[in-house]
Amino acid sequence: MLEATLEELARVGYGAFSMETVAERAGVHKTSVYRRWPTKADLTGAALQREADSTLCFPDTGSIRSDVVSMMREFRNILATHRGQSLVRMMLAEGPSPELAALVDSLRKKKEKEPKQALARAVAQGELPAGTDIELVLCTLIGALQNLYFVHHELPTDRRIEQMVNLVFDGACSGGGCRVRAAK
Amino acid sequence: MLEATLEELARVGYGAFSMETVAERAGVHKTSVYRRWPTKADLTGAALQREADSTLCFPDTGSIRSDVVSMMREFRNILATHRGQSLVRMMLAEGPSPELAALVDSLRKKKEKEPKQALARAVAQGELPAGTDIELVLCTLIGALQNLYFVHHELPTDRRIEQMVNLVFDGACSGGGCRVRAAK
Numbered sequence: 001m002l003e004a005t006l007e008e009l010a011r012v013g014y015g016a017f018s019m020e021t022v023a024e025r026a027g028v029h030k031t032s033v034y035r036r037w038p039t040k041a042d043l044t045g046a047a048l049q050r051e052a053d054s055t056l057c058f059p060d061t062g063s064i065r066s067d068v069v070s071m072m073r074e075f076r077n078i079l080a081t082h083r084g085q086s087l088v089r090m091m092l093a094e095g096p097s098p099e100l101a102a103l104v105d106s107l108r109k110k111k112e113k114e115p116k117q118a119l120a121r122a123v124a125q126g127e128l129p130a131g132t133d134i135e136l137v138l139c140t141l142i143g144a145l146q147n148l149y150f151v152h153h154e155l156p157t158d159r160r161i162e163q164m165v166n167l168v169f170d171g172a173c174s175g176g177g178c179r180v181r182a183a184k
Numbered sequence: 185m186l187e188a189t190l191e192e193l194a195r196v197g198y199g200a201f202s203m204e205t206v207a208e209r210a211g212v213h214k215t216s217v218y219r220r221w222p223t224k225a226d227l228t229g230a231a232l233q234r235e236a237d238s239t240l241c242f243p244d245t246g247s248i249r250s251d252v253v254s255m256m257r258e259f260r261n262i263l264a265t266h267r268g269q270s271l272v273r274m275m276l277a278e279g280p281s282p283e284l285a286a287l288v289d290s291l292r293k294k295k296e297k298e299p300k301q302a303l304a305r306a307v308a309q310g311e312l313p314a315g316t317d318i319e320l321v322l323c324t325l326i327g328a329l330q331n332l333y334f335v336h337h338e339l340p341t342d343r344r345i346e347q348m349v350n351l352v353f354d355g356a357c358s359g360g361g362c363r364v365r366a367a368k
Contacts, residue, residue, distance in 0.1 A: 050250065092334055093277030110334065134348065135336075136328075139352060143331025144324040150276055151292065152323055163361070167324060171355025177347065 001026045001033065005047035010086035013093075014100045019043060041099045045106075051087070052107050058114035064122035065169055072145055072161045073117060079149050089150065112138065128169075131178040140168050140177075185210045185217065189231035193271050194270035197277075198284045203227060225283045229290075235271070242298035248306035256329055256345045261331050273334065276279055295299060296322065312353075315362040324352050324361075 004026035009017055019040055023030040037043035053079060059070045076086035091104045119134040128137075144164050148154045156164065171177060188210040193201055200360045203224055207214040221227035231278050240263060243254045262268035275288045289352040312321075338349065355361060 088275060105337075127219070129239060136332075136344075136347060136351060138242075139331045140324060140328040140348065142335075143327030143329070145327070147322075147323045147327025147330060153324075154290075160320075163320060163325065165357040166229055167320060167357070167360040168351065170360030171351040171353070171356040172303075174354040174358055176351040176354030179347070 001028055001036075001043075002047040002050050004082065005043055006051055006087065009044060009047065009090060010083040011155055013086075013090050014040075014044065017044070028118070041103060045103045048087070048103065048107055052111055056111055056119060060118070064118060065165060067118055068115070068141065069162055069165050071166060072141060073158060075142070075145060076149075076156055076161060079145075080155055087148075088146075092146070092150070099182070100177070108170050128172050129175050129177075129178060133177050133179050134173050137168060137172050137177050141165065185212055185220075185227075186231040189227055190235055190267065190271065192233065193228060194267040195273060197270075197274050198228065198281055199226075201228070205206050207297070215250055217328050225287060228284070229287045232271070232287065232291055234311050236295055240295055242302060244302070248311050249349060252299070252353070253346055253349050254324065256325060256349060257342060259326070259329060260333075260340055262344060263329075264339055269333075272330075276330070276334070312356050313359050313362060315359075316356050321352060321361050323358050325349065334345060 001022070004022050005082075008022050008025065017040060019033055020030055022043070025035045033043070037046060055070065059067050059071065061067050079088060082177055091100075117133055119128065119137060120126045120133070123130060123132050123134070141164065143160075144167075145156065148156055148160075148164075154160075156159055168177075185206070186346070188206050190204050192209065201224060202367045203217055203221075204214055206227070217227070221230060239253065240258055243251050245251050245254065258278075262273060275284075299322055300318055303312065303321060306312045307314060307316050307318070307351075325348065328351075329340065329345075332340055332344075332348075
């Protein structure tokens with residue numbers, strides 16, 4: 001059922017998504033769907049949650065730069081599939097639906113926990129300067145990948161991803177991402 | 185007519201957009217609309233083009249960093265309006281329509297010309313290292329802003345925008361954005 005939900009979300013988006021269609025696709029009676037997931041938001045949340053749990057696991061290679069490179073490559077691999085691309089686009093364009101927006105936010109916050117902790121550890125251990133704005137570093141990296149893919153239609157190679165990470169990490173290492181900037 | 189087109193695009197998006205509704209809104213007979221803009225793509229293209237021409241003009245302050253800060257602030261100001269936000273979101277989510285995708289691409293390429301030339305000049309004059317990947321720098325900056333706004337729901341302050349530009353420019357200045365990276 002969750003599998004059919006993801007397929008249908010990728011196909012038609014959240015607005016046009018109907019629980020009846022999904023029940024039909026999965027060969028399940030709709031009352032048994034409603035019993036388990038009373039609303040469209042419940043069903044969508046459960047399906048996206050399962051997908052998020054099984055992907056984008058943050059690695060621990062011993063170096064924050066290569067951890068982040070791995071994370072970005074995994075995200076790139078998701079974008080390379082038709083379903084992944086449609087789901088990420090749906091989440092980016094979620095504007096009109098506050099309930100989808102709330103779902104996406106809670107998923108994102110869960111998924112950000114691990115990379116944020118790793119970046120905070122890197123700051124604590126001196127791999128990145130004290131005062132580095134971890135949230136800004138993360139959203140600059142993810143934003144660069146999303147922009148490259150959704151706006152420039154480029155699915156970045158491994159080499160290109162390294163370059164993106166170097167650009168942002170070199171900036172962070174020289175203090176560019178600090179909240180309060182020392183005079184230069 | 186172009187004004188009514190932008191309002192309607194922001195309201196319903198490209199998919200649901202109808203030339204009849206716009207003609208009605210603008211108090212114009214639909215045949216006179218079709219005479220000038222035979223298709224929905226023609227009308228949308230003309231309206232977005234006019235909007236793009238009047239906004240996001242790249243400044244020349246003498247320093248590439250402050251030019252880019254100004255550009256990012258202007259983009260932020262567009263996102264701060266309901267219409268600008270809806271139009272940018274529509275362009276980001278343009279996936280299902282190849283004709284809208286083609287329009288958005290051609291607009292984007294026109295608008296990127298000036299910042300790209302300015303960045304290339306900065307490389308030529310030694311403000312940025314030789315070999316800096318200008319396209320990557322630009323899409324990292326714009327991507328960071330889009331991610332912060334559309335994913336994290338943060339409309340960045342002037343200070344925050346400076347910080348974003350510092351992060352990316354410090355990285356570029358230390359060679360992080362170079363296509364071929366010197367061994368460290």
